Amino acid sequence: MSESSYLLKGATLPNGQAADILIQDGRITSTAPGSSAPSGAVVVDAAGLVALPGLVDLHTHLREPGFEQSETVLTGTRAAAAGGFTSVFAMANTMPVSDTAGVVEQVQSLGDAAGYATVRPIGAVTVGLAGERLSEIGAMAQSRAAVRVFSDDGKCVHDSLLMRRALEYVKTFDGVIAQHAQDPRLTENAQMNEGALSSELGLKGWPAVAEESIIARDVLLAEHVGARLHICHLSTAGSVDVVRWAKARGIPVTAEATPHHLLLTEDLIRSYDARYKVNPPLRRDEDVQALRAGVADGTIDIVATDHAPHPRESKESEWDAASFGMVGLESALPVVQTALVDTGLLGWDDVARVLSTTPARIGRLNGHTHSFEEGAPANLTLVDPADRSTFTLDRLAGKSQNTPFEGVTLAGRVRWTFHHGFPTLRDGELASIEEAAAHARHLAREGVPAHG
């Protein structure tokens, strides 16, 4: 298949500059305004659209191997493309757990073959996520999947000595431990944020200190070891304070917030609708405001989706029995625009930072793939910031439909996504599975590195 050329006419770059973006042979060859289309190029009217570097999600659950009824690498990367993402980091809580070189290479291969996005597997910190023994971190790092991010996400690495050893290990190859900060003893059977509302609803509470105490311990361990620590899905005002303190001290910590924690509060749980059940739980409005302020002042480095697909059955049961988790890839950009851009907290250059360049840097993706420099791989997305629409289930491209945003009016819509010059999303329509697979074979023939 010969790759086409594209001219994206009249786009606005994150810094506000007007650009005609020319894509040839998978690369950006010019952004100069006034470019004319080379013969055969597809011209896209990008007037009014913001061009962002391809979005990078440091926290995605693709569910394969083992939970293919919820999501697969193929369906999850289709959801990614629909949401403007060109790279996703796949969490390790699969079955078997991604705790060996064999499993991470399998996930890598599935992503490489699908062609919708770059897939970077995350390795488990401990064998089977059991929190007892370190997994084969070195073998995963040296494998073809070249794992740099390790996480027991879904579970907290709560043993301090194991956490220390894990940090020491990843330090040797510039890896990072992504911690799911949840003290297990303080959250046994916990169902929602602990406070007046949990008492009123009769649901077991999940105190903020269960998250904050682990973060406090781990930033101190990271300082002691001198290794990189990343904190998953911050959800409380106190967590933002702890990370802010750690950064002021020079500790090498980074942090993420999810779109849902930036927009939704625990009040939704009055409905007892398990679509709002998530780990960590939705918190109070004060927490939402503190998280937004944390993203705005850089304490929180990135927004990551924590896309967590679950089948209908496991969300239709009563609250206590339902699964934790929400899908998030397709709604991430509109939620970020609604919560952070339209509120004046972030500009589009900041959005590019928190949803693309910084997650790429934390995960050690190839550094040249998320810019508009001439010659950079054409990984980018075009967003219509003027769109105001009700989020509907037909906007979900993955296998599961457990979104909390159905019926919510959100600002902004992803129209086009390009992965190495190939339009995985074309004016809102996903490329076919066959076309994406052909693109994947083309990349393999060209020797485009999987980590790019």
Ligand SMILES: NC(=O)N[C@@H](CC(=O)O)C(=O)O
């Ligand atoms: N976020 C969730 O509520 N669930 C995640 C696990 C996790 O991210 O902790 C899942 O794997 O379903």
Ligand SMILES: [Zn+2]
């Ligand atoms: Zn988690």
Ligand SMILES: [Zn+2]
């Ligand atoms: Zn997660």
